[in-house]
Every structure is written in C-alpha cells, then in structure tokens.
Amino acid sequence: MRFVDVLVSGLTCVMLAAGPSYAETAQAKGERIARQADNADDGFGDFIVNGEMILRTSGGATSKRRFDTKTLEERAASTQKTVLKFEWPGDIRDTALLTHTFSGREDSQWLYLPSVGRVKKITGSGRSGSFVGSEFAYEDMVEQESTNYKHVWEGDERCPTGAGECYKLTRTPRHSSGYSRQVVWIDKSAFRYQTIQYYDRRGQLLKTLKLTGYKKYIGRIWRPSKMVMKNHLTKKSTTLNWSGYKFNNGLSPTQFTRNALSR
C-alpha cells in the first residue's frame, strides 16, 4: 500500500513537473503545491507525541505547558481524530480535548473536565481562541488540511528557515477562522511547511511561525521537533517542542470516542 502511495505521488510529481508548460494559473499552482504537501503527509496511520510549550512574555517571564497527543488517520473517511491530554499546569492536569477533523467539513470537539468527570461538547468556533494562553490558537495546532483553504502561488524564494528553496503561497480559510489570510513557505525538496505568517481579520501581520528540526519517521513522514510562534503586536513568543514521536501504535477509532475520552 505504502509502495503504491510512493509510486503514485512519484508519478504525480513527474507529471506535474511538466505542468508549468500548460501555463498553469497561480491559483491552480497554489492548490497543486498544497495538495502535494498534503500527500507527503498522508498515510501516517497513527502517531503519539509529547508536547512542551514555553510561553515567554515581552519582559522575559516564562510559563510551561506539557501535554501528550495521539492522532489517528482514517483514510476512507479522510478524517483525523486527535486526543490532546494536559499534564501541566496542575489546574488543567488530565483535562483532555478530543477533535474529529473532517476534510471540507466543520470539526467536532469535546472537552473532558476531570474534576467532575464530564465530557462537554464545544463549538468548533473556539478554534480561533488562544491555546492555553499561548501565542498558538487552537486552529494553529491542528493538521494542515489543504481542503480547508484556497491557495494562490506567489513565487519561489529561499526558505526563511534556511531549508533551501521554498514555494511561497497565500492561503485564505474556507471556514470560520481568526485570520483573514496566511502566507506559507513550503520547501521544494520534501513539501514541508517551513514558515507561516498569520494576518488578522484587519489584514495586519499578527504572528509568524517557524517550524524547524524536521526528522523523517517510518521512512517518509516528516515531523518538526520545534515550532516557534512570535506575536508581532505583543512581542510575546511561544516555543513548542515535540518529542517522543511514535508511529504505528495500532490505535483504533474506538479510542477516540466521547466515552473513551473520560477513561
């Protein structure tokens, strides 16, 4: 199966390499590059990872967040299911967030509140809010599904992170979002998101995210080990370190139900 995937995406690359001669529009090229980035990331099956966030105020004070996540990809339904469980700070310890992400549809989300053993459905609109007081919004934390945006290719340039040549795209959200648009840099060598600039609803540059320390897992899936989000308005920043990636854990959809969240 995986071999077929690689073969297909390889063929796609070959075909697309010939693409520009058909005078592809900037929109079509943008969509194609975003899809290729999707394809490069699809087929991971499942993975678990630990996250640590370090929040820095403009004055230099720091605060930490620790959590672990498990993610399952359901290819038939093009659905992703994620459970994020907090370890720290103490007052939100064992609080867990279950998200079902659908391609081209609004997400479903539930919050588990351990003090009362309650699983509460929450609206998808919470996506634009800050993730536990950090510079990341909830929507910045979810997987980059290309179908959730409209893309336009802006040009090719050196990646801001120094990872060689990048495609530069502008993407506008198709669903409710805290942003009017984002500018993304995707590297040409492996279609990895390198840098994302977030523009607020008034069109002002709000934040810049840099993804670095990419490592390859199960032979083909790239994952960053460090994500740094800088807020240009408040001068605050959040560093998100990912560690302990494990793929192919044999996770089952039944571990991503409302009932399983409270266990």
Added chain:
Amino acid sequence: MWGHEIAKLGGTMSTKTKTSVRSAIFGAFVAALAAPVAAQGIEFKGELSFAARHFPHDGAQPGQATSGTSLITEGRLVASSDLGFGQVEIELYGRGDNRTGSEVIDIQKAYFQTGNDFVSVLVGSDVVFWGVAESVNPTNIINQNDLFSRIEEERKLGQPMVNLNFETGVMGTVSLYGLIGFREPDFGDASTRPRFAVLPDDSRAMFDDVNNHDFDIAIRNTNTISFSSASLDYAVSYFQGTNRNPVVLPGCANRAAPVTEATCTAVNTDIRNTYESLAAGGPGALAAQVAAGATPATQAFLLGGTSVGTVPYYQDIQQVGLELAYASGDWLWKFEGIRRYASGEDFFGGVFGAEYRFNNVFGGSGDLTIAGEYAYDDRSSLQPITVFDDDVFASVRYDFNNPYGTAITLSGLRDVNTDGSVYNLEVSSRLTDSTTVNFTATHINSSSPTDPLTVLNNDDFYELKFSYFF
C-alpha cells in the same frame, strides 16, 4: 452546573459523607488487586486548597452557625498505575470546615480497568457524569451528591460499580452499569451551612425496595451524528433502582424515652404505608397529606411531639433519560430530559438551552460565552423537592485567554413563579503554574414560602480560595 447543587440543597441539604462499609470493602478489594504490582511504578498527584468563606448573615435555621468566616481545607490525592494488562486508579478526597464542623472523606475512585478496542471493563468506585446542561442535570443519577462543596461545583461521591462499555462503531458506545451498594447522603449537623430546614434521622431511613435497595442497574448509549456543517451528540439512558434523593416524611425520629422502639417502628411503618397509598395531586404539603391519611394512633403520636421529627424515604424508581447537544458554527443547542416512574406517578423533568461564543471580543484576545436555559419539572408534592420546577438560567463568561487562564463568570437563576433567585460571581486565575486563586460571591434572594430556595435566603457568602497542585 452549580444549579444542580442548589436543586439538591433544596431537596436534601446533604453535607457530610459516610463512606459506606460496602464501598470501603470494594476499595480494599481493588487496592489488593493493585498491591502485587506496586513495584511497577505508581504515579502520585494531587491538590491542596485553603479557603476563607464569609457568611454576612446569621444562619436562619436553629443551631446554624452565625455570621462569620469559615476556614475550609480541601485536599485530593490520586495514585495511578499502569499494570500492562490494565490500569488502577485511586482518588481520595477530603474537606473540612472549622466553624460548622462539617467534613467529608470520600473514596472518589478506586478502580481497576481493562479492555480492548471493542469492550472495556471497570470494577470499583468511580464518578460518572451524565448530562449536557449547565443549570441542572436531571439525567445525572449514577452517583450520590456531596453538597457541602461550593454551589457552582457539582461534587459527587464515589459509587462502587461494575461497568462494561461496548464500542459498536456505527451505533456508538453502549455502557452497562451494575451499581453495588447504595450510598445515603449525610444530612449534616444543626450547625451546618447551608442545610435543609429539617434534619432527617438517617438511622431510620426507609426504602421503597426493602430487600434489594443496594443493587441498581443502568444502561446508556452515546453517539454522534455528523452533518455537513454541524454535529449532534445524543445519549439515551435508563436507570432502575434507588433514587439518590430521598422524600422527607414526618415520623418518629431521634427516639428518646418514654417512646419505645416498638412504638417508633409502628409509627414509621404506618407513615410509610400511608405515603405509599397517596395519589399524586393531593392538597397541601406532603407532611400534611401523610398526617391526614395516617391511623389515629400515628396522628396522636405526631401531635404528642415527643420523638417527632423527619425520616428519609428512598423511592424505587425507573428513569428514562435523553440528552441532545447540537453544535453548529458558534452555537451550541442543548436538551436534557427525564421521564421518571416513582411512587404512583410518572413525571417529566427537563432543561433546554443554548450557548453562544463570541471570539476575540472587545478588540482583545478574550472570548465571551453566553448561555441561557429554561428548566421545567412537573412532579407532584409526593416527590423529592426540586428548585428547578419553572426556572430561567443565564450566564456570561469571559475568558481572558491569557497565560494565567483568567476567567470571570456571572450567572443567575430565577424562578418564574416565585421570583426566588440565585446570583453567582466567580473570578479565577492561575498565580503560578502550580497555584491558583478563586473568588466566589453567591447571593440568594427568596422569600416565597412555597419555594425551597427560601431556606437558603440567609446563606449568601463570599469565598476566597487558594489551591496548590503537586
């Protein structure tokens, strides 16, 4: 959720907790299961809080603490271990109040759990939450209530059980519960604040199901249906067993000489028979209906006044519940309702409401969530008292979305008929990554003699609480 507490305050005024012998045995059983593998690594975590709660008014009930400030100490300790073939979790909770003497020590959780992708089994004590609403959760019936806690909290006592969960895929999750041992609430002491107007004698508790009141069963099916731009959660549930809230009946209580045990038993047996023969919709208060229907000997006893008091009566009930939560865009719509079959009648209790969230309001990064609910209940006077018979609830919450997790919540509940009302303000914030501070102010305003909330009219309070997590 805090409203639920008020409902129970009106109904039972339970405060202290007795850890039943059965649940202690159950806990010991689970602990014994865990012991051989203790060496495999046990994770400990917990929290400790200190609160100062100030009552500006004297208690309205005889013997209740006067105005003044209580110091409340609260603690929680959790030990968990992954055994490889399953998990063990033990959670102890305790709380004490220096002025009222009220205290709670409870095994909230003490269970062993194992399973595979399709079925899981839990054996031991656990706390299970059912419901979707914010003001009151009529479907939430697995655990007994612990009500000494702050009003907006919904604290429960651990319930010993055997729980099976089946993940069916397209039909969602089916959960079966065998609830072993009935945990009576403790009605507190005369000094307890807040408490019910009467203190039922729980040593004379009576059960509808005489022979089998401490084994109950429950089943619940939960599932989610997704639409293109919305999703619906539903849950249907069924409970058969002993009602968690008692009916409070007049009778022989706190017996003292010259009343003999035989007289006391005869009176309460007659009271019980009289209550069970009553039909819903009778005139006057329940106590008057029972007294009017009792034998002349019992009537004479009640008029005599010696050893006359109140006793709790626990009905055998069947209850069907439905929960719906529909999320679309920034809206969340909720319905939660029950049909309960108890003591010669069946009645409906339910709550309907909506929640709307404004993101990044006031030009900042904060979120504003507003919620409104309406609760209705058509039970007769034969049933345990509820505050939520015809009530409107509203709340506004502002989350600052800052690194301290600061939030302000203002909520209110108002009875449509009696104008009895409760207002609650809570401000909470993290101080460091391991400490938090909470301020709560609760104002109760109820003067109608028909509103159970009136009992709490003097129980306004302000509370400042510091918590440490380790």
